[in-house]
């Protein structure tokens with residue numbers, strides 16, 4: 272019973288901790304596209320929906336990025352995405368202020384969102400990343 | 411549940427505590443632990459005394475959140491020449507309150523203007539102050555910030571889960587009493603049936619049974635069932651009254667199995683967290699009353715609208731480059747020392763002249779997500795219709811919780827609810843929406859708990875912390891492994907630079923952490939200055 276409960280560790284931030292959230296998988300009402308249905312993991316499988324419910328929070332709807340006291344780099348027309356391994360690793364393991372998404376996405380989902388970003392927003396890289404490649408960069 | 415004792419092995423006292431904790435929740439466990447004298451002490455030792463003459467030494471403080479403000483106040487008092495560079499046009503940082511008329515543009519250019527009525531507000535960040543946060547409490551006292559009780563636990567608020575109890579919100583007092591009653595009854599049964607004989611002496615057993623009766627409101631046969639004892643905890647079907655038809659009618663407990671099944675017990679102990687214990691407070695009029703009080707003291711040394719872009723040091727001193735946000739003009743500020751309180755999420759993108767261990771530490775810590783939304787309603791229906799005065803209802807809907815205002819009770823006018831405060835995946839999902847869509851969602855979810863939302867909703871305001879231009883997140887998401895590798899390097903003095911802030915504390919996401927970190931930094935800096 273314990274194992275079925277999604278647990279948000281809250282990253283030790285005491286006031287930001289939801290603690291355990293109730294509702295085992297059986298209890299989770301799925302909304303149409305899987306968003307807003309699981310507090311601990313992203314549910315959508317396709318790259319576009321994943322982008323729109325996770326990356327978009329920071330990298331913005333058209334991948335244009337944003338700048339304030341610090342910046343979210345643009346993913347649109349980003350030459351650094353040429354190396355599939357780089358973006359795969361950043362998404363899975365995080366990098367500085369970019370949080371690791373590995374714990375909230377399975378290998379297929381990481382591959383889907385990476386492939387989506389690398390083939391949209393003015394990026395045109397055709398070498399698709401596979402789930403096995405994602406697994407290999409997981410730390 | 412989780413007992414390490416293998417079947418048949420005698421339970422030791424510690425195992426028994428664990429068992430009680432696992433079954434009865436943290437209250438029982440905490441009571442037992444307090445009895446064992448395991449009590450943590452605050453690190454705050456009262457106002458710091460920076461004795462000794464700094465001989466005109468100067469300090470540039472980066473960031474005017476609470477960490478920066480405390481550093482400025484204490485260093486100036488000790489005789490330093492202090493300057494503060496702050497990105498925003500106000501001081502306080504996360505210590506922030508949004509009121510009617512306030513305009514806020516988040517990253518991406520999404521704009522909101524708050525439409526709340528006069529005197530209504532939302533604390534998008536910090537909103538409560540535990541009484542054991544001695545440093546925050548003490549600065550409030552010293553700076554004359556009025557406090558009022560923050561209603562953390564309200565027994566008449568709800569626990570709600572979509573698929574439990576037919577989606578009908580349940581009063582906290584019912585679930586709390588009935589769960590404790592059920593646990594106590596079970597444990598009493600195990601005790602009476604000699605199942606704990608290897609652990610407990612006859613005397614222990616007698617005491618435990620008496621304690622369980624008291625703890626769970628059991629009857630003389632150690633049963634938890636409808637009756638005066640249970641009603642006295644959970645409330646009555648019909649409350650005692652006066653005059654004719656005054657006789658109370660007992661209420662019927664919720665079956666223990668339904669509560670187990672519902673999983674809402676996961677939220678039962680929220681108020682038992684050390685950080686949520688009574689007494690707990692909020693500043694009267696909004697959290698930023700603290701920031702305003704500090705600003706009265708040190709506002710004259712703060713340079714607002716200054717975006718720090720580069721931090722250099724040499725044997726002679728520190729030079730900080732900053733851009734005036736209005737004019738785009740870049741200038742520099744020089745000082746003997748630098749206390750940098752810029753959050754690591756931002757600092758990791760600023761060129762800073764520190765040795766590798768500190769640089770690595772700055773780059774190591776991602777920031778957790780958090781989302782808050784406040785909604786204004788035409789009347790305080792939660793009070794008028796549902797008799798909920800302050801406190802928090804919890805739900806497994808993406809809004810996670812609804813908090814009722816801990817002020818203005820019974821007032822006739824409008825009211826603002828914290829209509830969602832959520833973390834993890836849902837916080838990213840809310841952040842991904844436009845401000846308008848977030849409000850629509852929050853109304854839609856909240857209406858499942860309070861149907862009055864439909865008729866009474868007026869307007870709303872949301873803050874998705876990853877979209878906050880000067881922070882890019884909620885708070886430092888340290889893990890134990892990160893701390894082991896980086897924490898000491900982060901807090902060390904590197905030449906003439908040292909860091910302070912929430913991120914340089916063991917109390918992440920609490921103002922106390924920011925202040926204690928700043929006091930510790932200032933003390934170490936002063937000792938260095940005095941000794942050279």
Ligand SMILES: Cc1cc2nc3c(=O)[nH]c(=O)nc-3n(C[C@H](O)[C@H](O)[C@H](O)COP(=O)(O)OP(=O)(O)OC[C@H]3O[C@@H](n4cnc5c(N)ncnc54)[C@H](O)[C@@H]3O)c2cc1C
Pocket residue numbers: 286340472473474475476477478495496497498501502503504505534535536537538539716717718719751752753756780781782875880881883884885910911912913918919920921922923924
């Ligand atoms: C959602 C949420 C809920 C919380 N709840 C609570 C609570 O209930 N109780 C509690 O006690 N605490 C709570 N906290 C935590 C509390 O807000 C923080 O721990 C504390 O306010 C941090 O203070 P600080 O000085 O370290 O950082 P900040 O307040 O973030 O100050 C940093 C300052 O640096 C400035 N800055 C950033 N970049 C630059 C730059 N390049 N140049 C110049 N200036 C810059 C910023 O504008 C800001 O003013 C909460 C926080 C959040 C986000």
